[in-house]
Every structure is written in structure tokens, then in C-alpha cells.
Amino acid sequence: MDALCSPCLQQGIELLDSPGFSGRLQAVVEATRDWTFTFRLDNTWTVLARRLTGIGAVAVLLSWRWWVPFLIAASFMLLSKTYTTWLNTAFDKLLQSSASELRRARYVRGLLVQTETAKEVRLFGLTDWLVDRYRATWLSAMAALWPLRKQGLRPVYLCCLVMAVAVGGALALLVNDVATGAVGLAGVITLIQAMLALEAFGILGDPQMALGQSTAATVELTRLRREVGLSETHPAVLSSEDHQSEPSQEDRAVENAAFTYPTRDDPALSGLSLHISAGQSVAIVGVNGAGKSTVIKLLCGLYRPDQGTVRVDGADPAESPTARRRVAVIFQDFVRYHLSLRDNVGFGAIARHHDQRVLNRALVDAGGNDLLERLEHGWDTILSAEYEGGTDLSGGQWQRVALARALAAVAGGAGVLILDEPTAALDVRAETALFDRFLQVTQDVTTILVSHRLSSVRHVDRIVVLDPGAGIVEDGSHDELLRAGGRYAEMFTLQARRFAQAGSETLAGDESQEPVG
Numbered sequence: 358m359d360a361l362c363s364p365c366l367q368q369g370i371e372l373l374d375s376p377g378f379s380g381r382l383q384a385v386v387e388a389t390r391d392w393t394f395t396f397r398l399d400n401t402w403t404v405l406a407r408r409l410t411g412i413g414a415v416a417v418l419l420s421w422r423w424w425v426p427f428l429i430a431a432s433f434m435l436l437s438k439t440y441t442t443w444l445n446t447a448f449d450k451l452l453q454s455s456a457s458e459l460r461r462a463r464y465v466r467g468l469l470v471q472t473e474t475a476k477e478v479r480l481f482g483l484t485d486w487l488v489d490r491y492r493a494t495w496l497s498a499m500a501a502l503w504p505l506r507k508q509g510l511r512p513v514y515l516c517c518l519v520m521a522v523a524v525g526g527a528l529a530l531l532v533n534d535v536a537t538g539a540v541g542l543a544g545v546i547t548l549i550q551a552m553l554a555l556e557a558f559g560i561l562g563d564p565q566m567a568l569g570q571s572t573a574a575t576v577e578l579t580r581l582r583r584e585v586g587l588s589e590t591h592p593a594v595l596s597s598e599d600h601q602s603e604p605s606q607e608d609r610a611v612e613n614a615a616f617t618y619p620t621r622d623d624p625a626l627s628g629l630s631l632h633i634s635a636g637q638s639v640a641i642v643g644v645n646g647a648g649k650s651t652v653i654k655l656l657c658g659l660y661r662p663d664q665g666t667v668r669v670d671g672a673d674p675a676e677s678p679t680a681r682r683r684v685a686v687i688f689q690d691f692v693r694y695h696l697s698l699r700d701n702v703g704f705g706a707i708a709r710h711h712d713q714r715v716l717n718r719a720l721v722d723a724g725g726n727d728l729l730e731r732l733e734h735g736w737d738t739i740l741s742a743e744y745e746g747g748t749d750l751s752g753g754q755w756q757r758v759a760l761a762r763a764l765a766a767v768a769g770g771a772g773v774l775i776l777d778e779p780t781a782a783l784d785v786r787a788e789t790a791l792f793d794r795f796l797q798v799t800q801d802v803t804t805i806l807v808s809h810r811l812s813s814v815r816h817v818d819r820i821v822v823l824d825p826g827a828g829i830v831e832d833g834s835h836d837e838l839l840r841a842g843g844r845y846a847e848m849f850t851l852q853a854r855r856f857a858q859a860g861s862e863t864l865a866g867d868e869s870q871e872p873v874g
């Protein structure tokens with residue numbers, strides 16, 4: 358799968374937006390995971406037909422030496438029984454001792470192919486790490502099988518020997534009959550074919566079908582790769598040196614960008630230009646559907662503009678993994694990884710994933726240090742109640758973990774930190790406090806905040822008001838925009854009045870829905 362997932366996510370996430378591609382990718386995943394149903398259905402007929410062939414073979418061999426077909430068929434059946442017993446034991450053992458590890462392995466594999474996780478996996482450059490984790494978890498789950506393979510298979514090998522002796526003995530008899538002239542050429546061919554057909558009483562299966570099944574997923578993968586024009590080469594893995602720790606002094610810019618989503622006719626952005634100086638804090642506000650998240654996605658290199666350019670530190674983030682690594686973003690639909698707290702935070706800076714200092718600092722700065730005390734296994738607690746020893750978190754706790762991930766990314770070298778409404782579930786006061794704290798701990802970093810609550814973002818250096826179709830309609834500091842008395846001023850006043858009337862607690866829910874303008 359990594360042969361497809363890595364280059365696919367490296368290119369962008371448009372492919373996963375395409376229902377056709379996404380559906381086929383999921384089909385490949387299913388194909389490599391679970392053949393059980395179709396396997397049984399298809400093979401019912403095959404097994405019936407082959408058993409009938411076996412009975413015919415017995416009838417043919419009866420006329421030669423009556424005991425030969427029974428001896429050979431019995432040896433095949435014995436082998437079949439021993440092998441099936443081993444297989445059942447192996448599966449039992451696997452499910453008993455490694456079920457949760459197998460599940461974890463599948464979960465990690467799922468992160469590589471799901472649309473919901475694609476943005477973060479690409480942005481944080483997690484593909485290779487996840488592929489390695491998948492392999493390691495899967496191998497560790499399979500470890501329960503290795504001893505069984507060594508010792509448990511001995512009876513199976515013994516039955517193979519018995520079968521070989523029975524078939525070999527029958528062939529020797531046949532050679533003898535040929536030598537004495539008791540059996541002619543036509544008889545030899547018929548009898549040998551009949552002997553081979555007795556294999557229908559065994560469990561050797563249809564090699565062609567088995568081969569077809571095992572290669573079907575590979576064939577589909579190859580076809581998908583060819584269709585979407587993915588190269589064979591594996592994308593380069595960024596080393597820790599690629600994660601510059603010094604903030605860059607270069608600007609971030611979107612220049613005359615137009616973009617239409619592949620599944621839409623109307624453009625999400627047309628002719629938008631936005632320059633952000635290094636170290637500046639900027640808030641992007643606007644009504645629902647104004648294109649705020651789309652601008653962010655372009656800046657992250659998740660999509661390529663149809664027209665115009667996007668530059669982060671002088672490079673196109675859609676093309677340059679290094680430029681992409683300079684941007685850390687947490688979206689409203691950030692991923693709640695069913696993995697350890699360490700992974701959830703460390704994914705922000707995968708090259709420093711085990712640097713405890715970075716993790717501690719990020720969690721404290723995100724206001725989540727008290728969370729650590731409540732987790733039974735500390736940093737190694739799995740953040741999902743579906744796993745033994747794991748636990749789920751509240752919405753607010755998850756948000757702090759996601760913010761810690763973004764801060765870890767800054768420690769890992771990201772120079773642009775973007776929060777695209779990950780705090781929408783917090784009330785106005787909590788969001789304002791968190792944004793203020795964020796601006797404090799990220800003073801050297803370019804910060805972009807997206808929010809509907811104008812009071813939460815008033816302390817940024819600059820506020821940009823986006824309008825659907827019209828692009829940027831206002832641009833300035835909070836005070837400047839208030840003085841200008843335009844749309845921002847109008848909405849800020851309206852929100853402030855409603856806030857005062859309703860009280861912070863009750864308004865919190867309403868205001869998260871409140872559009873600007």
C-alpha cells in the first residue's frame with residue numbers, strides 16, 4: 358500500500374477527493390484485508406466439482422488395484438485434517454494473543470488511506486512513519502504465529518511424508534506393471550491422471566485461484582498508479598536536518614490565486630492575493646463559504662491553485678516537502694488518532710517524536726499538562742477507550758492535544774502556524790484565552806488564525822476579511838478596521854452587543870455559528 362499511498366499523498370489530496378479513486382483505493386484495502394466472504398462463496402462450487410472429480414478417479418483406480426485409491430485418498434484426507442487443525446489453532450492463537458495489535462495495525466493502515474486523515478498525514482509528513490509503524494505492529498502481532506509455524510507444523514510435514522510414500526508406492530507399482538506389460542501407454546496416462554485427481558480429497562486448493570486472489574490487489578494497485586500517473590519512485594523521506602529550527606525571514610504569499618474544487622463548477626477563490634510577512638499574526642475572517650479554509654489549504658500545499666502562485670519561504674508548498682514542513686496546521690476536523698498521547702503530540706514533529714522535552718513543552722504550552730496526570734500510562738496511554746488501558750478524552754482535551762501537536766511542529770521547525778477553527782467547540786472566553794496564549798508562545802512564528810468569533814482574534818497584528826466571490830474586502834489591525842467603520846466594525850459591534858446581552862455562556866453556542874458580514 359505504501360507504494361501507492363506515499364506518492365499519492367505527496368502529490369496532493371485531490372485524488373482522495375475523487376469518489377472513484379477513493380472507492381477503488383478502499384476496495385484494494387478490503388481486498389488485501391478480508392477475502393473471507395467471496396472466498397467461501399466462490400470455492401463452494403469449486404470444492405464440490407473437485408470432490409466429484411475425486412470420486413471419478415477412485416472409480417478409475419478401483420479397476421486397477423482396489424486398495425490404491427483408498428490408500429492415496431486417506432493420505433490426502435489425513436494431511437487435510439492435520440493442516441486444518443493447525444490452521445484453526447494458529448488463527449485462534451492469533452486472535453487471542455494479538456487481536457488488539459492486529460486491530461491497531463489495521464487502524465494505522467487506515468490512517469494512510471482515509472480522506473479524513475489525508476490532510477494531516479500529508480502535512481506532518483507521517484506517511485513513512487505510519488508505514489513503518491504498520492509493518493512493525495503487524496509483524497509483532499504475527500510473532501505469535503512464528504513458534505506455531507516451527508513446532509506446530511511438524512505433524513503436517515509428517516502427513517506430507519505419508520502422502521508422498523503412498524503416491525510414490527502406487528507409482529512404483531505402476532512402473533512394475535508397465536515393465537511386465539500388464540498396463541499399456543493409455544492405461545499409464547489414465548491411472549496417473551486418476552492418482553493426481555485424488556488430490557481433490559486434500560486441502561491443497563486451486564493454485565490458480567489462490568494465485569489470482571493474492572495478485573488481484575497488486576494488479577489493481579498497479580492500474581491505479583498508472584491511471585493517476587504516479588511515479589514508481591518512493592518520495593524522499595525528510596531527515597531531521599530538513600526540519601530547520603530557525604524561523605525563516607521569508608514571506609508567505611498567495612498571488613492572484615484562483616481555485617475550483619474538482620467536484621464543483623463555481624470557483625471557491627478567484628484572483629485572491631495575500632502577502633503575510635514573516636513573524637506576523639494574521640486572522641482570516643468571513644462568512645461561511647467565503648473561502649477561508651481554501652486559502653489555508655493552498656498555503657499548506659494540499660491543493661494547487663488553478664491559476665496564480667503560492668509561496669512559502671520562496672517555494673511552492675504543493676511541490677516542495679521542505680516548504681510544506683514549514684507549515685503546521687490544525688483544522689477544525691483535526692484527527693483524533695487512536696494512538697498514544699506521545700504519537701498524538703509527536704506527529705507534529707515526527708523527526709523529534711521521541712524528544713520528551715519537545716513533547717512536554719508543547720503540552721504545557723497548549724494548556725494540557727493537567728491531562729497528563731489523569732492518564733494511567735502517561736504519555737503512552739492510548740487515546741481511545743477501544744484499546745486495553747486506553748481512554749477517550751473530552752472535546753476540549755482533544756483540542757489541547759491537537760494544539761500541542763501544532764506547537765510540537767513549531768519546535769520541529771515549522772515557521773507558519775495555522776489554526777483553522779480547531780477551538781470552535783470552546784466557549785468564547787476559553788477560545789480567546791487560548792488564542793492569546795498561542796500568540797504569546799509563538800511570537801517568532803507566523804501565525805494564521807481562522808475564527809468566526811471576532812473577539813477571539815482581536816489581538817492579532819492584522820485581520821483580513823474574506824468575502825465569497827469578492828476576495829479580500831478589508832485588511833488591517835483590529836483598531837484600524839474599527840475606525841474604518843466597514844463590515845468588520847459592524848459585525849464586531851453586533852457580536853459584542855449580543856455577547857453583552859446574552860452573557861458569555863449562553864452566547865458561546867450561538868456565536869460559533871455567527872457569520873461576519
Ligand SMILES: Nc1ncnc2c1ncn2[C@@H]1O[C@H](COP(=O)(O)OP(=O)(O)OP(=O)(O)O)[C@@H](O)[C@H]1O
Pocket residue numbers: 374618619620621625643644645646647648649650651652
Ligand atoms: N472539499 C471540497 N469539495 C468541494 N467544495 C468544497 C470543498 N471544500 C470547500 N468547498 C466549497 O468551497 C467554498 C469555500 O469553502 P471554504 O471551506 O474554504 O469556506 P470557509 O470560509 O472556510 O467556510 P466556513 O466558515 O464554513 O468553514 C464553499 O462554497 C464550499 O462549499
